[in-house]
Amino acid sequence: MRKVGFVVWVLAVFLAFSNCLPAATTDKAKEQAPQNAGKVQPAQVAPAAPEKEGDIYKQLELFSDALSMVRSEYVDNVKSKDLIYGALKGMVQSLDKFSEFMDPESYAEMKVETEGEFGGIGIEIAIKDDILTVIAPIDDTPAYKAGLKAGDRVVKINKDITRGITLLEAVRKLRGKPGTPVTVTVLREGENKILDFTITRDVIKVKSVKNPRMVEDKIAYIKLSIFQERSAKDLEDALAELEKQGMDSLILDLRNDPGGLLNVAAEVSGKFLPTGEMIVYTKGRNNKQEMEFRVKEKKPRTDYPMVILVDGGSASASEIVAGALQDHKRAVLVGMKTFGKGSVQTVIPLSDGSAIRLTTSKYYTPNGRSIHGQGIMPDIVVELKPTKKEDLSKQSPAEVFEKLEEQPQQPSVKKEEYDNQLQSAIDVIKTMRIYKSCVMKK
Structure with missing residues (x-):
């Protein structure tokens, strides 16, 4: 009886998405000079008044x-x-x-890290509410296997408190020679004690498309763990194989997917949207920072029910895909609000070998929604598990660091959990099938 009630409720929500089953065509996304970037433009930001030279x-x-x-008065030279x-x-x-x-040394290190092979633990991080926060652990990496989770607040790295740490400093501490250990101490939502993880660094190699399978009769499931060069091609191969098995609907899992390449996000979106439709665009203060991505796919898949699973670990490229398919009413989003990483950083070298990493533009969904700092709200909110009492992760940064020395550290044990979000997605697909069947009979 409870399940029937859920399906009826989902059907009521789904009626607002009567265009979730469009039919048309699609191929890789294209970057071009922006013209009309979507149906609804964000409010125009007036350029800053030029400062007077004297000021x-x-x-x-x-x-x-x-x-x-x-220089003259400070106690030390x-x-x-x-x-x-x-x-x-x-x-x-x-x-x-x-x-x-x-500085020149930091910039040189950054270039080596981005161009060469290095050891790490496999997490995406950001500064959120003044605390170093895990956006998501990447599937099958040391961090994922150790049990780190999206939303974990990193308060120590190798026993050094992270108060005031920058992203670059944190990345330096976490990276290192493969085979060497690093200890990460976190506060986790729902836990009343500090959790301590000792993780062995490794060369990070990630398989982006994971576990494509049928979860129920003709309902296909694909997990996309990161957006890298081969992701769109691997997704295409997985879809083709599932179609051979008779799939008639899809659940695309973007939970704990920290993002990746913008052009790949456009290619993935383009597999499910009509040709020519807007996917995402960027806006900055200068025209050179503006880009527009539209669907170029020649054989899109626009005719079957689709659900996208998202959570607080879905960031950047994941949010672009989720936002585009939600705006076009191509898919129903199920889960929790996404992270809200929707800005573009550009590295600008300076004359002495130093450099500035500067935010130069922001992403906008087809309907003009800013992703940055806002995230994407799912159509149907489903929490993975309830929050426990005495939640340290809810405390202010000052309270967190004040209590660090007092709290005992506890080892973490990763447990398999019933995936109620996935089950909700399956129920939504079934409801969409019922709706589609009713429409076809009319």
Whole structure:
């Protein structure tokens, strides 16, 4: 009786999505100069009024006075370069949590890490509410196997408290030689004790498309763990194999998918939307920072019921796919609100070998919704499990760090849990089938 009630409720919600079963065509997404970026444009931000040259000189004079005062009066002798770098670091970090100044050494390290092979634990992280936070552990990586979860708040790395840590500093601490251990201490929603994980670093190699299978009669399930170069091709292969098995509906699982390549997110979206439809666009202060992605797929799959599973670990590219298919009413979103990482960072080298990582634009869904800081709200909210009492993760950053020395550390044991979100997605698919059947009979 309870299950029937759920299906009736889902049907009522689904009636608002009567266009969830469109038919048309699609192929890889295309980047082009933006023209009309979607059905609803976000409110236009008026350009900042140009500062008068005299005002800028006055402010620089103030900085020069402060610099001179520190050099002459500070108790210890400090190099001018260190003072300048410190000022630049503070200036850029004050903009947002993703912008950062890198001295020449840090910038050189970043280039090695992004261009070469390195050891890590396999998590995406961000600064959220002034605490280092796990966006998501990547499937089958050391962090995932150890039991780290999306939303875990990292309060220590190798016993060093992370208060005030930058993203770059955190990444440096977590990365290292494969085979070496790193200890990560976290606060977890629903737990009243600190959890301590000792994780062995490894070379991170990720399989993006996982576990394609039939979960029930003709209902296909595919887990997409990250958006990398081969993800769209691997997804296409998985869909083709499931279609051979007779699939007539799809559950695409983007939970704990921290994102990845923007162009791949466009390609994945394009497999399920009509040709020419808007997928995502970016807007910045300058025209050169604006991009638009539309569907170019020639044989899209737009005719079967589709549900996308999302949660707080779904970020960036995952949110682009979820937002596009939700705006076009192609899929019903089930789960929890996504992370809200919808900004684009550009690394700008400076003359002395240092660099600035600067937020230069933001993502917008086809209907003009800003993803950044907002996230994507699912059509049907389903929590994975209830929150327990005395939840340390709900405390303020100050309270968290004050209690760190007092709390005993507990080893974590990863447990298999009943996936009620997946079951809800299956129920939604069944309801969509009923609706489609009723429409076809009319």
